[in-house]
Amino acid sequence: MIEVINLSKEFVLNRQQRKELNTLEKTALAVDNISFKCEPGRVFSLLGPNGAGKTTTLRMLSTIFKPTSGTIKIAGIDAVSNSQEARKKIGFLTGSTGLYARLTPNELIQYFADLYGVSKKDLEERKERLYTLLDMKEFQNKRIGKLSTGMKQKVSICRTMIHDPEVVVFDEPTSGLDVITAENIIKLILDCKQQGKTVIFSSHIMSEVDLLCDDLAIIHKGKLLFSGTMSTFKENMKAENLTAEFIRIVHESQNA
Numbered sequence: 001m002i003e004v005i006n007l008s009k010e011f012v013l014n015r016q017q018r019k020e021l022n023t024l025e026k027t028a029l030a031v032d033n034i035s036f037k038c039e040p041g042r043v044f045s046l047l048g049p050n051g052a053g054k055t056t057t058l059r060m061l062s063t064i065f066k067p068t069s070g071t072i073k074i075a076g077i078d079a080v081s082n083s084q085e086a087r088k089k090i091g092f093l094t095g096s097t098g099l100y101a102r103l104t105p106n107e108l109i110q111y112f113a114d115l116y117g118v119s120k121k122d123l124e125e126r127k128e129r130l131y132t133l134l135d136m137k138e139f140q141n142k143r144i145g146k147l148s149t150g151m152k153q154k155v156s157i158c159r160t161m162i163h164d165p166e167v168v169v170f171d172e173p174t175s176g177l178d179v180i181t182a183e184n185i186i187k188l189i190l191d192c193k194q195q196g197k198t199v200i201f202s203s204h205i206m207s208e209v210d211l212l213c214d215d216l217a218i219i220h221k222g223k224l225l226f227s228g229t230m231s232t233f234k235e236n237m238k239a240e241n242l243t244a245e246f247i248r249i250v251h252e253s254q255n256a
Contacts, residue, residue: 001038002073002200004036004061005070007035007057008222012027032053033223038200041193046217046219047217048219048220054202074090088163090166092168099156103144105142112162113162113163118164126161130158133187134154135184136151136158157184167199171202172202172203174203175203
């Protein structure tokens, strides 16, 4: 489970950043006092336009950023005061994750399994399941630097999941990928749900949200505009489809 209570993140702006943003303010509030809960065995989607605060929020959940204020609990652990223990429960996938180009997928996965203290038996069982699910067996011994973008993303997914985390965080997991690789990621998310894991992901692709999402939140300019179940969202839609309703809510907040 993920519990977020009154979470905020403020960044200090340097002179160049103030110039780029055309502001005299010395700080920027990226996330503004948001609260939501993600339940085990359900998929939670965080939606918002570029710059809304999605990635900042997910990085706080993953203990990469420390919040300015508020509470984050990951599987019952306070992720702010006890980030090291919380991190053991988390798998975090982002498109900007760096991989070691000189290693093979097998070598990289072994390295991360060792970091998490995964036993040899568990490693082999999890590799077999993940490599089959992601169709990785053909390139498991090739150098990562020689792999395609889609293949590298599969390696990143396997690295994310090899310690069998209770909580999985996906930041734009299918962005820029081919259809087949994106489908593999969707299968993985559904597999995580079946296993009773807590899954949160951000996406710009509303068809994915509609397919996968049990609960969702909409964030814009750091503020939470909606948080609830997908069924409640659909029941109260004023527009004709999910994309149009999302745009309507964001525009309405700008004009408020």
